[in-house]
Amino acid sequence: MDRMLGMQLFIRVVETGSFSKASADLGITQPTATKHVAALEKRLGARLFHRSTRGVTPTEIGALYYEKCILIVREMEEADNLATLQQSQTRGVLRISTSVAFGRRVMVPLTIGFMREHPQLQIDLSFDDRYVNLVEQGVDLAIRMGQLADSSLGASYLGVNPWVLVASPAYLQAHGTPTHPDELSRHAALIYSTVQGDERWRFVGNGQTVQVPVQGPLRSNNLSALLAAARAGLGVAVLPWYVAHASVRDGAVQPLLADWTLPSQAIHAVFPSPRLVPAKVTRLLTWLQGKFDEGWWATKREV
Numbered sequence: 001m002d003r004m005l006g007m008q009l010f011i012r013v014v015e016t017g018s019f020s021k022a023s024a025d026l027g028i029t030q031p032t033a034t035k036h037v038a039a040l041e042k043r044l045g046a047r048l049f050h051r052s053t054r055g056v057t058p059t060e061i062g063a064l065y066y067e068k069c070i071l072i073v074r075e076m077e078e079a080d081n082l083a084t085l086q087q088s089q090t091r092g093v094l095r096i097s098t099s100v101a102f103g104r105r106v107m108v109p110l111t112i113g114f115m116r117e118h119p120q121l122q123i124d125l126s127f128d129d130r131y132v133n134l135v136e137q138g139v140d141l142a143i144r145m146g147q148l149a150d151s152s153l154g155a156s157y158l159g160v161n162p163w164v165l166v167a168s169p170a171y172l173q174a175h176g177t178p179t180h181p182d183e184l185s186r187h188a189a190l191i192y193s194t195v196q197g198d199e200r201w202r203f204v205g206n207g208q209t210v211q212v213p214v215q216g217p218l219r220s221n222n223l224s225a226l227l228a229a230a231r232a233g234l235g236v237a238v239l240p241w242y243v244a245h246a247s248v249r250d251g252a253v254q255p256l257l258a259d260w261t262l263p264s265q266a267i268h269a270v271f272p273s274p275r276l277v278p279a280k281v282t283r284l285l286t287w288l289q290g291k292f293d294e295g296w297w298a299t300k301r302e303v
Helices: 003-016 019-026 030-044 060-088 100-117 169-175 181-186 223-231 241-249 279-288
Strands: 049-052 055-058 092-098 121-127 141-145 154-161 163-167 188-192 200-205 208-213 215-220 236-240 265-271
Touching: 003 019, 003 030, 003 060, 019 030, 055 060, 092 100, 092 279, 100 121, 100 141, 100 223, 100 241, 100 279, 141 279, 154 279, 163 241, 181 200, 181 208, 188 223, 215 223, 223 236, 223 241, 236 241, 265 279
Parallel strands: 092 121, 092 141, 188 215, 188 236
Antiparallel strands: 049 055, 141 265, 154 265, 163 236, 200 208
């Protein structure tokens, strides 16, 4: 019997004045209860009960020990209740990690909407394009793009992140509009080094897959930098639709090769463990479900 259960048994014996009643309350046999109290007395080196035919009463030391045990058990129960409360209610600090561009353009307005529904939560929203170790950095939930590596992390599929090829009207007027992916090898490419690091763009269309080697004046791991360069007429860029959409809408850039598609990325929410997921995390997961349906990137989100 562990020490906490031993204390609970001792408390019940004092309060009921009976080993049989105390053992029945805790679901153990009377001989077992007697044996554990005897072991407790041996460990403490003190007699805790006066035993008689009329029952058991605590000795002076037993009465003092009882008062301390009551305090300890109550503190433990309060600690357990607090942990259960925190696990079951949407409160406390929720630490979210996401990439810079996706965080600024997508997660900020979504998070603000979530906060309005859960005012007791405090959000810690961090942006980082590097891989973040959730456990080491105390992150409750991270948004990740692409195929997930096998791990012990919990994960929830949210949707798809589509990409688009764009260029400015000024660039197309000066260099011509490509009508087939193969023509891109003759154009100035603005290369996203995180995904297109091998400087090859892959397209699917007309029942075939085409991989095109590209080169150009700018390589960057920052999507906003590539969008700015495309808007300035420096070349063609492959960008997520959520990054390019506003610029397409205002005419600063336009989509190209409409009959061809670029590989999409799966969007996942990942969290430290699939077991005993805190309520604040499950609430956010529920909130995010449905936010990345088809055409989500064109949704206007108020900040």
